[in-house]
Amino acid sequence: MLELHTVTAGYDRNAPVFRGVSLSVAPGEAVGLLGPSGCGKSTLARVAALLHRPDAGTLHLDGTPVRRWRHRAPRDQRTAFGVVFQQPRLSADPRLALADLIAEPLRATGRRDEAAGRIAELSATVGLTADLLARRPHEVSDGQLQRACLARALVLRPRWLVCDEMTAMLDASTTAALVRVVEEYRAATGAGLLAVGHDRVLLDRWCGRTVDWATLTASGTDPSTRNEQSPTG
Amino acid sequence: MSMADVAAEKTGTVWRSRGGGRRSTRTLRLRTSAVLLTATVLAVLLVPPLVQLDQQAVDLAAKLQAPSLAHPFGTDDVGRDLLLRCVYGLRVSLLVGVAAALTATVVGTAVGAVAGALGGWVDRGVMRAVDTISSVPHLLLGIFIVAMFRPGVWPVVASVALTHWLSTARIVRAEVLSLRARPHIDAAVSGGASRWRVTVRHLLPGVLPQAALAAVLMVPHAMWHESALSFLGLGLPTHTASLGNLIQEARGSLLAGQWWPTLFPGLFIIVPTLAVAGLAGAWRERINPRRRSELML
Numbered sequence: 001m002l003e004l005h006t007v008t009a010g011y012d013r014n015a016p017v018f019r020g021v022s023l024s025v026a027p028g029e030a031v032g033l034l035g036p037s038g039c040g041k042s043t044l045a046r047v048a049a050l051l052h053r054p055d056a057g058t059l060h061l062d063g064t065p066v067r068r069w070r071h072r073a074p075r076d077q078r079t080a081f082g083v084v085f086q087q088p089r090l091s092a093d094p095r096l097a098l099a100d101l102i103a104e105p106l107r108a109t110g111r112r113d114e115a116a117g118r119i120a121e122l123s124a125t126v127g128l129t130a131d132l133l134a135r136r137p138h139e140v141s142d143g144q145l146q147r148a149c150l151a152r153a154l155v156l157r158p159r160w161l162v163c164d165e166m167t168a169m170l171d172a173s174t175t176a177a178l179v180r181v182v183e184e185y186r187a188a189t190g191a192g193l194l195a196v197g198h199d200r201v202l203l204d205r206w207c208g209r210t211v212d213w214a215t216l217t218a219s220g221t222d223p224s225t226r227n228e229q230s231p232t233g
Numbered sequence: 234m235s236m237a238d239v240a241a242e243k244t245g246t247v248w249r250s251r252g253g254g255r256r257s258t259r260t261l262r263l264r265t266s267a268v269l270l271t272a273t274v275l276a277v278l279l280v281p282p283l284v285q286l287d288q289q290a291v292d293l294a295a296k297l298q299a300p301s302l303a304h305p306f307g308t309d310d311v312g313r314d315l316l317l318r319c320v321y322g323l324r325v326s327l328l329v330g331v332a333a334a335l336t337a338t339v340v341g342t343a344v345g346a347v348a349g350a351l352g353g354w355v356d357r358g359v360m361r362a363v364d365t366i367s368s369v370p371h372l373l374l375g376i377f378i379v380a381m382f383r384p385g386v387w388p389v390v391a392s393v394a395l396t397h398w399l400s401t402a403r404i405v406r407a408e409v410l411s412l413r414a415r416p417h418i419d420a421a422v423s424g425g426a427s428r429w430r431v432t433v434r435h436l437l438p439g440v441l442p443q444a445a446l447a448a449v450l451m452v453p454h455a456m457w458h459e460s461a462l463s464f465l466g467l468g469l470p471t472h473t474a475s476l477g478n479l480i481q482e483a484r485g486s487l488l489a490g491q492w493w494p495t496l497f498p499g500l501f502i503i504v505p506t507l508a509v510a511g512l513a514g515a516w517r518e519r520i521n522p523r524r525r526s527e528l529m530l
Contacts, residue, residue: 046419049423050423051419051422051423070422071422071427071428071431075425078422078423078425079423079424079425081423082423083419083420083423085416085419085420087416090415090416090417091415091416091417091419091420092417092420093417093421093435095438095439104421104424104426105423105424105425105426108421108424108425108426108427108430109424109425149420152420152424153420153423155424156424156425
């Protein structure tokens with residue numbers, strides 16, 4: 001169970017992006033989070049994936065309270081999350097070929113001998129050819145790069161997936177292909193999903209439960225404190 | 234003709250008409266710089282082992298001779314050949330410049346990367362220390378450092394390196410801070426990468442081009458510092474031919490109207506400086522064509 005309770009977070013303590021947000025995702029559940037641009041849903045996704053330390057509130061991961069974020073979080077907690085970001089260009093290290101990009105988490109966690117097998121397996125799943133795997137991010141399209149980013153998110157077999165506007169920049173067929181990969185992975189492993197987006201039709205079709213940002217914050221947030229220039233949208 | 238051809242032709246035309254004249258001067262500058270720098274480095278590397286002449290050979294009968302065929306740069310006040318002295322001097326000055334620039338860049342990159350990657354109070358503490366050190370004029374600080382040791386090459390290297398890593402540390406820290414906020418670093422953290430791995434594998438490769446450019450630009454700057462220290466009598470021992478020492482020794486004869494003992498060592502400082510600046514400018518334009526700012530030396 002992934003539980004966020006009355007979380008307040010932002011990039012400036014005096015002006016948090018949101019206050020008092022509570023949300024929970026059960027194992028195997030797919031929760032869609034809908035909200036307008038700049039409301040703080042990406043920040044919430046980063047808090048949920050242990051990438052951004054909230055100013056207040058608690059996060060429980062399978063009943064254990066999380067007290068540390070980013071590098072300070074224990075490695076097995078961090079790697080329990082597979083994260084896919086909105087902009088594949090920015091979320092891929094420009095110096096790594098796609099194969100290295102996908103294998104990077106395995107190498108970072110000392111499991112480099114599994115890399116070849118996992119790359120072959122995942123590139124088939126997400127639909128990347130050997131030719132594309134040898135290229136670097138600037139030599140492939142956004143859609144192809146996002147496929148590699150999804151493969152990277154799945155390579156450590158996470159128990160939770162956080163997809164932050166994963167398909168916002170992609171065409172319909174790539175969107176369908178990526179969503180299918182996520183759903184196949186979830187069907188096989190029972191992973192929970194938090195999908196953030198602004199496309200109600202897509203999230204309603206994709207997720208078992210869709211939550212509107214307005215209902216999460218109705219109790220706690222003063223709309224005047226919304227940070228319209230939040231760097232992560 | 235297909236659409237792609239039309240587009241290619243169009244961009245080609247635009248590019249030619251906009252950059253034509255400037256591009257040829259740029260190429261000329263790049264080639265001149267490359268030729269001059271290669272000549273300098275070859276002279277420094279090849280002349281001492283190949284030419285069997287003693288740069289210290291004194292010939293009092295031929296003292297203070299104007300440039301001639303026998304002595305193209307003339308002779309100094311004890312009749313030593315200035316061309317040979319200049320080449321040996323340049324050798325010492327370049328050695329000091331390169332060693333000091335490398336040391337300063339390694340120290341600066343390490344400090345900047347640690348401050349930027351760790352952030353928080355480490356960053357604040359380190360950068361305030363950097364501000365404090367750079368508030369002291371660096372020639373003064375350099376003089377203080379050489380004064381602690383016996384005259385020699387390595388105290389001069391230490392003096393220049395220890396006062397010049399600060400700007401590199403600032404550049405590297407700023408680059409690391411901007412890289413650190415990118416989602417690909419978030420992705421690496423989520424993929425279980427340690428702080429060390431994120432720094433070494435994802436942050437440092439991103440700042441290396443900037444650090445390398447800073448290092449190259451620091452070589453002539455360090456040469457100037459070596460000359461300044463030697464000119465003040467604080468750098469290399471006076472018998473060692475360095476460009477600063479040569480100018481220092483020639484001061485007296487300049488007043489008597491002998492211009493060659495100061496002019497040629499001076500040119501030997503200026504020419505490599507301009508050549509390095511020309512190459513670095515071309516390099517920077519290639520890395521970042523939008524930023525055509527002037528180079529600071």
